[in-house]
Amino acid sequence: MTPHRSRHGGRPYLLVAPAVALLLLFFVAPMLQLVRVSLYEGGGRSGFGIGGGGFYKPGTWTLQAYRTLLGETYFREVLTFTVLLGVGVAGITLAIAYPLSLFIHRLPPRAKSLALTAVVLPKLANVLVLIYGLELLLSSSGPVNGLLVGLGAVSEPVTLFHNLPGVLIGETYLILPYAVLVLVAALDRIDPTLLPAARGLGAGPLWAFWRTTLPLSAPGIALAALLSLIWALGAFIGPVLLGSPQELTLAVEVQRQTFENINWPRGAATAVLMLVTLAACLTLYQVPARILRRWRSMP
């Protein structure tokens, strides 16, 4: 037997080359393009086509778009609303997803896979179909209002879409499946004997949950929160279809500036600032995540 030598010898980078090329082509290049567009001077003339003018003035370099955005109240309001909406949606999503995931996690195997399928099923339908289905559910004569009135929670039907509650419900509805999948996977990874072991040591059901299941699923909770936040910060469908002009997010603003106002530098600058906001939120997010990690390992 001769000593085996890898055929790829000292050139392992050849193996990752296709992936790197793909990333450069479809991720880094458009990103650089986006930044470049945001640094053009806005075009005054309307019309389509490169060189024909309209979208921006070719060959110019200016921070004008950023100066305009950061100087106006309108943009700051949209930015604030986007962040608050994102945090709110992520919070509501987690608050619903965690108990639901606990419930699914404890189901017997067959019921569990059925329940998980049911959770993911909406993701197989077209998002427009989903939203219009949601509108039917939430309309003043729909089943949700019927239930609320029937239970006596409200005296007359409440408006649940084309306003803030509509946006919250819609975005939570769209993000929930991802959070549930992450959380059920995290709960399933926990050794199932730990909870009975804690009970056997004298802990009541709640205390045992508080000291074992909850801290052990903390990484899953952190991941689900992060995912929900990223999705919610990019909220577009909910505000457009279930909101009113008051529920304006950065994603909607990018679309409006780019395709309705035909002001590409402003749209691109908004998109760049949206990415910066996301990065800032993810950085800030490390603070509660670190506290969570420390709390989890407390003696």
Next chain:
Amino acid sequence: MRASNLGITDALRLEELTRSFGRSAPAVNRVNLRLEAGSLFCLLGPSGCGKSTLLRLIGGYLTPDAGRVFLANTDVTDTPLERRDIGMVFQNYALFPHLSARANVAFGLEARGVPRPERQQRIEDILDRVGLLPAERGRRPRELSGGQQQRVALARALVIRPKLLLLDEPLTNLDRQLREQMRLEIKEIQRTTGVTTLLVTHDQEEALSLADRVGVMLGGGLLQVDAPRVLYNCPRTPFIARFLGLANLLRIADVTDDRFQLEGGLSLRGKTATGNWAMIRPEKLLVGPAAEHCPTRWTGRVTSRLFLGAHQVLQVAVTPSVSVRVCCRPGEAGDGDELTLGVPDDAVWIIPEDDP
């Protein structure tokens, strides 16, 4: 300190305990058992015999379909597991992976609201006793070896001063050398703490060496409960004879006067008893000069030899259809040798029952 032989109430009593899963035959079927306070009891049986289920029923991790569990004369059948005061060491140890060894041990004391100074004292004391070094006490389970994890699990179960200690296959996950060391340590800890202990194992050597009494389980029922020596020498069924060590089992064809006629034309002299099987342990058969003085002698040829270091096990064909195994010193005989075996009268045990 043992409270044995004084007739004090049993630490544990099971009455007709039964549990089924689904529609299959009961995993635990009408089990009755009494454990003397301070004793070490081993539940021995092959995998799937229901021994772990029985342990879980006692600990309260499962509820029985029928029957009662008494702890020191108190009926705890309907007591939730957190109020039973039973310490349990799981087969995989079930240590909390996010907590240090110390915090794992502290868990049961915190749940009981033991004040901090006393808690810390008791934690260090019990970790001293199970032999976990101070440097290892701040580590998480995954930073500890299998043996160290075992010690933490033992300390965690003992620190709550349980009325009963349950050990589910505690040594199965350890390598052989460590297993023998931990076996001695468990016995020592059990003896010094005096906690009534019930250990589940499928390893007959473990059961025989550790226990004051052993219960053999098969198909959800307890077949025989006895001291290890009694169980080994006087098994009630052929299954128990085979499960505990090597055994020559010879079918009894007929009984005439004081002789048992065996299959293949062999015969034996033995105490009068009824049963279908005669058992002779391989180490009780005599070879060489010692065999000459035996009233019953068989001769045969050695067909195979298993060398085990201190001794060897020979397969001897004493008739064309019957082979027996003999345990002797290495070098006393080899493959193909003609061998005379002496069968002392007291080497024979007539097995009273057939397998259920």
